[in-house]
Amino acid sequence: xxxxxxxxxxxxxxxxxxxxxxxxxxxxxxxxxxxxxxxxxxxxxxxxxxxxxxxxxxxxxxxxxxxxxxxxxxxxxxxxxxxxxxxxxxxxxxxxxxxxxxxxxxxxxxxxxxxxxxxxxxxxxxxxxxxxxxxxxxxxxxxxxxxxxxxxxxxxxxxxxxxxxxxxxxxxxxxxxxxxxxxxxxxxxxxxxxxxxxxxxxxxxxxxxxxxxxxxxxxxxxxxxxxxxxxxxxxxxxxxxxxxxxxxxxxxxxxxxxxxxxxxxxxxxxxxxxxxxxxxxxxxxxxxxxxxxxxxxxxxxxxxxxxxxxxxxxxxxxxxx
Amino acid sequence: xxxxxxxxxxxxxxxxxxxxxxxxxxxxxxxxxxxxxxxxxxxxxxxxxxxxxxxxxxxxxxxxxxxxxxxxxxxxxxxxxxxxxxxxxxxxxxxxxxxxxxxxxxxxxxxxxxxxxxxxxxxxxxxxxxxxxxxxxxxxxxxxxxxxxxxxxxxxxxxxxxxxxxxxxxxxxxxxxxxxxxxxxxxxxxxxxxxxxxxxxxxxxxxxxxxxxxxxxxxxxxxxxxxxxxxxxxxxxxxxxxxxxxxxxxxxxxxxxxxxxxxxxxxxxxxxxxxxxxxxxxxxxxxxxxxxxxxxxxxxxxxxxxxxxxxxxxxxxxxxx
Numbered sequence: 129x130x131x132x133x134x135x136x137x138x139x140x141x142x143x144x145x146x147x148x149x150x151x152x153x154x155x156x157x158x159x160x161x162x163x164x165x166x167x168x169x170x171x172x173x174x175x176x177x178x179x180x181x182x183x184x185x186x187x188x189x190x191x192x193x194x195x196x197x198x199x200x201x202x203x204x205x206x207x208x209x210x211x212x213x214x215x216x217x218x219x220x221x222x223x224x225x226x227x228x229x230x231x232x233x234x235x236x237x238x239x240x241x242x243x244x245x246x247x248x249x250x251x252x253x254x255x256x257x258x259x260x261x262x263x264x265x266x267x268x269x270x271x272x273x274x275x276x277x278x279x280x281x282x283x284x285x286x287x288x289x290x291x292x293x294x295x296x297x298x299x300x301x302x303x304x305x306x307x308x309x310x311x312x313x314x315x316x317x318x319x320x321x322x323x324x325x326x327x328x329x330x331x332x333x334x335x336x337x338x339x340x341x342x343x344x345x346x347x348x349x350x351x352x353x354x355x356x357x358x359x360x361x362x363x364x365x366x367x368x369x370x371x372x373x374x375x376x377x378x379x380x381x382x383x384x385x386x387x388x389x390x391x392x393x394x395x396x397x398x399x400x401x402x403x404x405x406x407x408x409x410x411x412x413x414x415x416x417x418x419x420x421x422x423x424x425x426x427x428x429x430x431x432x433x434x435x436x437x438x439x440x441x442x443x444x445x446x447x448x449x
Numbered sequence: 450x451x452x453x454x455x456x457x458x459x460x461x462x463x464x465x466x467x468x469x470x471x472x473x474x475x476x477x478x479x480x481x482x483x484x485x486x487x488x489x490x491x492x493x494x495x496x497x498x499x500x501x502x503x504x505x506x507x508x509x510x511x512x513x514x515x516x517x518x519x520x521x522x523x524x525x526x527x528x529x530x531x532x533x534x535x536x537x538x539x540x541x542x543x544x545x546x547x548x549x550x551x552x553x554x555x556x557x558x559x560x561x562x563x564x565x566x567x568x569x570x571x572x573x574x575x576x577x578x579x580x581x582x583x584x585x586x587x588x589x590x591x592x593x594x595x596x597x598x599x600x601x602x603x604x605x606x607x608x609x610x611x612x613x614x615x616x617x618x619x620x621x622x623x624x625x626x627x628x629x630x631x632x633x634x635x636x637x638x639x640x641x642x643x644x645x646x647x648x649x650x651x652x653x654x655x656x657x658x659x660x661x662x663x664x665x666x667x668x669x670x671x672x673x674x675x676x677x678x679x680x681x682x683x684x685x686x687x688x689x690x691x692x693x694x695x696x697x698x699x700x701x702x703x704x705x706x707x708x709x710x711x712x713x714x715x716x717x718x719x720x721x722x723x724x725x726x727x728x729x730x731x732x733x734x735x736x737x738x739x740x741x742x743x744x745x746x747x748x749x750x751x752x753x754x755x756x757x758x759x760x761x762x763x764x765x766x767x768x769x770x
Contacts, residue, residue, distance in 0.1 A: 158598070159597075212563060215555075216556040216559055216560075236597050236600055238536060239533075239537075239600070240593070242530075242533060242562075242566065242589070242590075243593035245566050246566070246590035247586070247590045249567075249570040249586040250583045250590065253574055253583040254579070254583050258574050261579070262575050265574060266568075268563070268567035269568045269571065272563045273481065275560050276557050277481055280481055280557070
């Protein structure tokens with residue numbers, strides 16, 4: 129379990145219950161690769177999406193509603209996408225352990241992801257209203273579609289900030305937003321609280337993704353466990369690069385070609401983006417979303433649920449500044 | 450459209466409506482590979498699963514229930530698995546056209562399959578009772594799990610007839626069974642009719658799959674558009690081979706090794722299976738399921754729905770003998 133929750137033992141315990149449910153879903157039936165998927169569940173990170181869902185449940189009238197099943201479904205979907213990501217990227221390891229793809233081949237890894245997808249949808253259909261099950265399925269399809277768009281745009285270096293914002297809105301922001309919304313709906317929160325939480329999720333997701341994209345230009349390898357400049361290496365044009373290009377960072381444009389840049393080019397691109405002041409500008413954009421999220425949070429009914437959500441959003445969005 | 454339905458113009462028209470709904474699902478949203486998935490829908494075969502679902506709807510009290518959405522969902526799931534199958538097998542073409550995998554690469558093909566999976570589940574959740582949405586999702590996970598089992602058993606040549614029957618029960622039979630069951634449930638058929646149709650679907654599926662496996666040893670290349678002995682080439686041990694081994698077909702066992710047999714070995718295996726009388730034995734097993742399906746059909750309420758279902762089951766299971 130991530131250290132993220134040590135200061136909130138109750139949430140840590142509830143997330144343990146979600147994780148236990150996830151293991152149960154995966155271990156049941158006659159699924160031959162259960163142990164491998166269970167390892168992925170055990171190595172899983174902060175579990176932010178289920179945590180947001182559980183927190184949103186605290187705003188409802190039905191305080192005792194059990195959101196464990198739906199929270200497990202949303203996090204298992206995340207695991208399913210990780211399995212397919214590893215096949216797609218042919219990654220040999222994930223968090224130090226061999227990927228399913230490495231251990232069992234691409235065929236069984238694709239099938240294991242498909243298996244998990246359908247288990248999740250079954251769980252979501254069982255554990256929630258048809259509206260939320262539909263919403264969850266629609267969101268996943270939107271995420272896949274967005275990933276394909278992104279893949280088709282690789283190394284084309286599109287420079288529209290608006291296009292970038294739309295992409296992350298359909299990805300991270302939509303997922304955070306859905307987690308809060310679904311939790312609130314299932315717990316019977318009022319329509320205005322549901323609407324506010326939906327907006328909070330959107331704003332938190334936008335800020336979170338922008339900061340994540342900034343970190344790729346800022347962190348040293350140890351912190352993120354991935355090389356700096358990973359996005360540009362993969363041909364992805366994120367906000368820091370877009371803002372640096374807009375600011376006319378000298379020598380930057382010619383470094384961006386139609387194929388993966390070599391290590392020297394990546395270093396030069398990262399340096400040019402850093403020197404351009406684009407990271408501060410991007411952080412300012414993130415801060416705008418964070419501020420809005422905080423204002424919206426302040427308009428929610430007072431109480432434990434609001435305090436907890438406030439604390440987590442604060443820690444999440446200030447992790448490096 | 451397949452020629453299969455030319456003698457049943459009403460069903461052909463209803464399946465056209467299902468196909469139109471499938472196209473609509475795929476064309477909506479902002480999905481970048483719609484055209485490629487639409488081509489797969491256009492090239493699609495008999496659409497047996499949606500046809501069975503629509504036919505089962507005729508046994509319900511709610512004669513006007515619209516099963517188009519659920520029927521489209523079940524057939525789109527089939528298309529999603531085809532897309533992933535082509536990635537897994539690295540197939541260059543399907544029905545003469547380049548596969549998604551060939552045209553856009555493995556990454557976008559995996560994502561396109563995932564996209565379609567989640568669109569289907571959203572459609573199923575919208576178009577049916579939560580019970581049927583859950584059933585559909587559970588069935589898909591069972592199919593994936595079965596495929597993995599099958600993959601792990603390749604070239605191990607397990608000789609248990611019982612094991613074989615269990616596998617096809619969880620695969621083809623479960624899918625046919627679900628199609629009939631879900632159609633009947635949505636249309637408000639009585640519990641006893643639902644139970645009978647569920648059994649009919651199971652028996653038809655068992656007979657259909659056994660005959661399919663027999664055909665792989667029987668057909669010439671032209672008929673099936675795939676080489677004879679395809680299963681054994683891929684290391685799959687189907688009923689004809691199991692029965693031939695049980696019958697002690699001379700010289701057969703030593704031909705079955707831990708890797709893909711060459712063309713000569715395949716020809717020798719196919720000949721040994723044919724000479725052993727295993728094909729007649731396998732057909733007798735299929736006939737047992739067919740007979741049972743026909744008896745069960747005869748116990749259903751008289752009328753147009755029963756006549757149509759009877760006609761289709763008859764044509765399907767007697768396609769080559």
